[in-house]
Amino acid sequence: MLQVQSVxxxxxxxxxLQFNNWQVNQGEQWLLLGNSGSGKTTLMHxxxxxxxxxxxxxxxxxxxxxxxxTAKLDQFRGQHIGIVFQQPHLISSLTVTxxxxxxxxxxxxxxxxxxxxxxxxxxxxxxxxxxxxxxLSQGQMQRxxxxxxxxxxxxxxxADEPTSSLDDENTKAVLDLLIQQSELNNATLIVATHDxxxxxxxxxxxxxxx
Amino acid sequence: MNIFSISYKDLKANPLNxxxxxxxxxxxITILTVLLLASTQIGDKLDQNSKDIDLVVGAKGSxxxxxxxxxxxIDFPTGNIPLKDAQKLARNPLVKRAVPLALGDNYNGYRIxxxxxxxxxxxxxxxxxxKFWQQDFEVTVGQNVATAAHLKVGSRFFxxxxxxxxxxxxxxxxxxxxxxxxxxxxVTDNIVLTNVASVWKMHEQPEEHKEKAxxxxxxxPFENGEKxxxxxxxxxxxxxxIILFPRMVNQSTNMQAASPAMESTRLFSLIGVxxxxxxxxxxxxxxxxxxxxxxxxxxxxxxxxxxxxxxxxMGASPAALFTLIILKAVILTLVGSxxxxxxxxxxxxxxxxxxxxSQAKLTGMVFMKDxxxxxxxxxxxxxxxxxxxxxxxxxxxxxxxxxxxS
Numbered sequence: 001m002l003q004v005q006s007v008x009x010x011x012x013x014x015x016x017l018q019f020n021n022w023q024v025n026q027g028e029q030w031l032l033l034g035n036s037g038s039g040k041t042t043l044m045h046x047x048x049x050x051x052x053x054x055x056x057x058x059x060x061x062x063x064x065x066x067x068x069x070t071a072k073l074d075q076f077r078g079q080h081i082g083i084v085f086q087q088p089h090l091i092s093s094l095t096v097t098x099x100x101x102x103x104x105x106x107x108x109x110x111x112x113x114x115x116x117x118x119x120x121x122x123x124x125x126x127x128x129x130x131x132x133x134x135x136l137s138q139g140q141m142q143r144x145x146x147x148x149x150x151x152x153x154x155x156x157x158x159a160d161e162p163t164s165s166l167d168d169e170n171t172k173a174v175l176d177l178l179i180q181q182s183e184l185n186n187a188t189l190i191v192a193t194h195d196x197x198x199x200x201x202x203x204x205x206x207x208x209x210x
Numbered sequence: 211m212n213i214f215s216i217s218y219k220d221l222k223a224n225p226l227n228x229x230x231x232x233x234x235x236x237x238x239i240t241i242l243t244v245l246l247l248a249s250t251q252i253g254d255k256l257d258q259n260s261k262d263i264d265l266v267v268g269a270k271g272s273x274x275x276x277x278x279x280x281x282x283x284i285d286f287p288t289g290n291i292p293l294k295d296a297q298k299l300a301r302n303p304l305v306k307r308a309v310p311l312a313l314g315d316n317y318n319g320y321r322i323x324x325x326x327x328x329x330x331x332x333x334x335x336x337x338x339x340x341k342f343w344q345q346d347f348e349v350t351v352g353q354n355v356a357t358a359a360h361l362k363v364g365s366r367f368f369x370x371x372x373x374x375x376x377x378x379x380x381x382x383x384x385x386x387x388x389x390x391x392x393x394x395x396x397v398t399d400n401i402v403l404t405n406v407a408s409v410w411k412m413h414e415q416p417e418e419h420k421e422k423a424x425x426x427x428x429x430x431p432f433e434n435g436e437k438x439x440x441x442x443x444x445x446x447x448x449x450x451x452i453i454l455f456p457r458m459v460n461q462s463t464n465m466q467a468a469s470p471a472m473e474s475t476r477l478f479s480l481i482g483v484x485x486x487x488x489x490x491x492x493x494x495x496x497x498x499x500x501x502x503x504x505x506x507x508x509x510x511x512x513x514x515x516x517x518x519x520x521x522x523x524m525g526a527s528p529a530a531l532f533t534l535i536i537l538k539a540v541i542l543t544l545v546g547s548x549x550x551x552x553x554x555x556x557x558x559x560x561x562x563x564x565x566x567x568s569q570a571k572l573t574g575m576v577f578m579k580d581x582x583x584x585x586x587x588x589x590x591x592x593x594x595x596x597x598x599x600x601x602x603x604x605x606x607x608x609x610x611x612x613x614x615x616s
Contacts, residue, residue: 042613050523051609070527074526074528077523077524078524078525089517091521092517093216093222093223094211098219101211102211102216103524106530107524107525108525160612
């Protein structure tokens with residue numbers, strides 16, 4: 001499902017990340033571990049089609065994503081990759097439902113309110129559908145961010161440090177939700193973190209050496 | 211849910227910011243609308259009312275005053291001219307048509323003009339009801355006069371001495387309305403027409419009245435036992451008359467000749483100084499509003515750079531982010547322009563309601579094609595103000611922005 005081949009990333013002429021081959025199958029759940037500065041975020045951005053590497057190739061469902069033109073890559077990302085960040089960063093002027101509908105719109109998919117209801121219900125957030133982000137707690141906002149990442153049934157769900165600012169209880173809850181949603185949508189899950197609390201949740205792990 | 215909805219909701223989420231921008235834009239557009247409506251209406255009125263009149267001959271004095279009193283019925287006449295001198299001019303071969311005017315009285319602020327049937331053909335007047343005046347003290351009234359004073363065919367009224375006010379009423383003779391003009395959309399909508407003899411007879415009567423009138427300096431159409439009129443509206447027979455006739459009047463008679471075209475241009479250039487100043491002020495306000503829109507968009511861009519990067523991760527193209535920023539500015543400037551147009555028309559309507567002179571009534575109920583240019587200008591200002599923030603949004607480096615924030 002995901003193949004990363006000999007990726008090299010440079011910044012101002014210096015090699016910042018060198019990554020050999022990595023193959024991930026459909027539906028697998030991976031934990032990408034590494035200390036700060038080890039290149040986890042860079043690798044996640046490369047996998048997500050946000051940062052073109054200087055060398056190497058990233059294939060998702062047999063599509064070499066960096067061979068796509070910008071507009072096509074944007075659409076591909078919207079339709080096939082769901083991304084969860086450390087901060088939820090929902091659009092504050094839109095309601096919860098609108099935040100999910102706009103994700104469908106940006107991906108070039110039809111706006112499906114039934115799907116919105118389905119996802120929000122699975123995250124126990126349907127009763128907050130008309131709330132604005134600022135009316136939600138941090139934990140609730142993170143759930144909506146997860147809902148937004150899975151709304152388009154992505155093949156790949158990536159989460160970059162989704163628990164670093166959360167306490168133990170919320171860390172567990174967010175990880176459970178990510179795993180639950182990836183299973184529910186048959187998506188491959190990759191979680192990048194330096195948080196050792198989450199190790200036991202994942203059978204597949206990759207440790208990046210900084 | 212689309213880009214437009216996000217732009218609109220973003221603006222709604224910052225109401226004070228949006229309000230400030232709307233105020234500035236609408237203020238500038240309001241001033242420009244008032245100037246556009248006023249200058250166009252004044253220009254149109256000048257053209258409509260002086261159409262087909264090549265020259266006005268009256269007593270010596272200010273030529274502008276002569277034009278204002280004899281064509282626009284606004285100012286006081288410069289004096290009177292002897293009827294026999296006027297008739298001599300009217301018979302000049304360079305003159306195609308000469309229309310006498312005898313002014314001196316009013317009815318409820320509407321001027322009573324003594325003239326003859328050539329006035330009808332000069333202004334191509336047509337009747338809505340009744341017939342044109344024939345006998346002494348018969349009058350045909352303009353549409354606005356009939357409406358405002360509730361006059362019908364057969365109504366009787368007394369004229370008052372002077373060109374405004376109703377304190378000195380001529381009770382010796384009542385005028386009778388024989389006809390009402392169709393709306394002419396020129397000065398004739400606001401005047402009362404009768405024959406010259408009626409004006410003379412009205413002023414023939416009491417001796418004490420004559421003394422009073424002479425004492426207040428206002429011109430009398432009948433003085434020293436010699437018949438007089440206020441002015442003569444002249445149409446030339448040929449373009450050659452333009453050069454010869456005014457010079458002949460000004461040099462060889464005691465009268466003055468004033469060209470409506472020249473005096474209108476002079477009047478407009480006098481008003482033009484004020485219009486130009488206000489116009490520059492409006493441009494300045496529009497410039498300030500452009501800067502204000504730019505600053506608020508740029509600040510919001512700085513605050514929401516991460517949000518924009520997240521939108522890109524959801525599949526939004528750089529063009530979508532560019533459009534998002536441009537749309538915000540366009541919504542602001544479009545709404546601001548429409549509000550500005552509304553207030554421009556409202557202010558013009560209020561000015562029209564409080565205007566003392568019925569002759570040059572301005573209105574806000576006129577809509578012009580040029581107003582679309584004002585909206586277009588407003589939108590262009592929005593786009594110009596938004597272009598730099600929009601390009602910045604377009605160039606958002608997703609990875610760098612997200613890395614900085616995480």
